[in-house]
Amino acid sequence: MLEILGTLASNALSLPGILGLGIGMMTRQPYLAGSLGGLVGMLEAMIFSGFSLAQIGALELTFSVLVGIAAGMIGCMIRRKGVKV
Amino acid sequence: MNNRQDKRNRLSRLWDWFWSPSTQFSVGFTLISGFLIGILFWGGFHWTIEASNSEEFCVSCHSMETNLGEYRQTVHYYNHSGVRAVCSDCHVPKEWDHKMKAKAIAVKDVFYELIGSIDTREKYEARRIDMAKTVWKKMRATDSRECRNCHAFEYMDFTIQETRASSEHQRGIDEGITCIGCHQGVAHKLPPNWLEEYEKLKNPVSATRPGRLWVDALANAGTHQSYSIGSPAE
Numbered sequence: 001m002l003e004i005l006g007t008l009a010s011n012a013l014s015l016p017g018i019l020g021l022g023i024g025m026m027t028r029q030p031y032l033a034g035s036l037g038g039l040v041g042m043l044e045a046m047i048f049s050g051f052s053l054a055q056i057g058a059l060e061l062t063f064s065v066l067v068g069i070a071a072g073m074i075g076c077m078i079r080r081k082g083v084k085v
Numbered sequence: 086m087n088n089r090q091d092k093r094n095r096l097s098r099l100w101d102w103f104w105s106p107s108t109q110f111s112v113g114f115t116l117i118s119g120f121l122i123g124i125l126f127w128g129g130f131h132w133t134i135e136a137s138n139s140e141e142f143c144v145s146c147h148s149m150e151t152n153l154g155e156y157r158q159t160v161h162y163y164n165h166s167g168v169r170a171v172c173s174d175c176h177v178p179k180e181w182d183h184k185m186k187a188k189a190i191a192v193k194d195v196f197y198e199l200i201g202s203i204d205t206r207e208k209y210e211a212r213r214i215d216m217a218k219t220v221w222k223k224m225r226a227t228d229s230r231e232c233r234n235c236h237a238f239e240y241m242d243f244t245i246q247e248t249r250a251s252s253e254h255q256r257g258i259d260e261g262i263t264c265i266g267c268h269q270g271v272a273h274k275l276p277p278n279w280l281e282e283y284e285k286l287k288n289p290v291s292a293t294r295p296g297r298l299w300v301d302a303l304a305n306a307g308t309h310q311s312y313s314i315g316s317p318a319e
Contacts, residue, residue: 002190009189010182048182060182084106 007063015044016068024075033079037072041065134188138173146194148203155273162272175231175272176220183230214276221265221286229264236264 011017020037027033041064049055107115136142144153152172156162161170178184203209203216224232238258243251253267269275269283276282 002193006186006190010185013185014182044182048180081104 003059004063007059008067011041011044011064011067012071014064015047016041016064017071020068020071021075021078024072025079027076028080030073030076033072033076034069035072037068037070037075038065039068040072041068044068134184137188138177140171143172146198148198148209151206151209152273159272170235174234178230179234210276213274214278214282217269217273217276217279218282218286221269221283224265225263225286232264232268
């Protein structure tokens, strides 16, 4: 459980959480925002494994993509709520 | 009643103000101030993370006094060269993603400090083997990543090492044995039954309760393993 919570928190403070949120704020379409966030999550897993697919941990990849999707969606919600025009 | 309603109104007005367009500030002003506040927050965040890596911070809890006393008697604290390894050098990874994960997991230590799970000598000794096993397991799964921040086979001069040390290090390279495979208890005392427990760690399937297997499998899958746990080499 600690591994899972730790992985979630580290991803929220890394690229998927921060860049995912930022990219999500660039669109009003939640699906696009989620997809882009998920892509950022995949990218992060690739970067931290030194672009070696064999080195990517299943847990890390799953959680970075999930956090990316969630951050993208939240970013999209902020865009919809915060931009009036 | 009125007071509560007032407070709720204030909160709802604040919420509306937060999401309403700015009429006083230009786009440039908002961007520049957001950028500056961002730097301030990010700098503060990093400063806090680094502060929590200091030895003073680690041993500021009462529970860590036993740890500190033991560590002060080891070569990692006091040695001929004066180079030291503090708590975070061995327990906190240097890479950003692993570091953040370790910091998030370390929040549990605050909880355990608050409930006093190791605040007496007796409680500490009762839990010593569990704490040691947690670290051993992590070290084995990461190929002793934190040891390798300072120690590397590539830069070891085997000719100036003691005969036994150099032959064992050579065996380590040949058989893929990780640092913790031999160097248990380098900074803290070992519990009486440590060897038996370490052997169990090397064969996790026979030593693990069936219900925990999936948790362990998931946790191990999350680490960048460079060798398999319990390999015949060890």
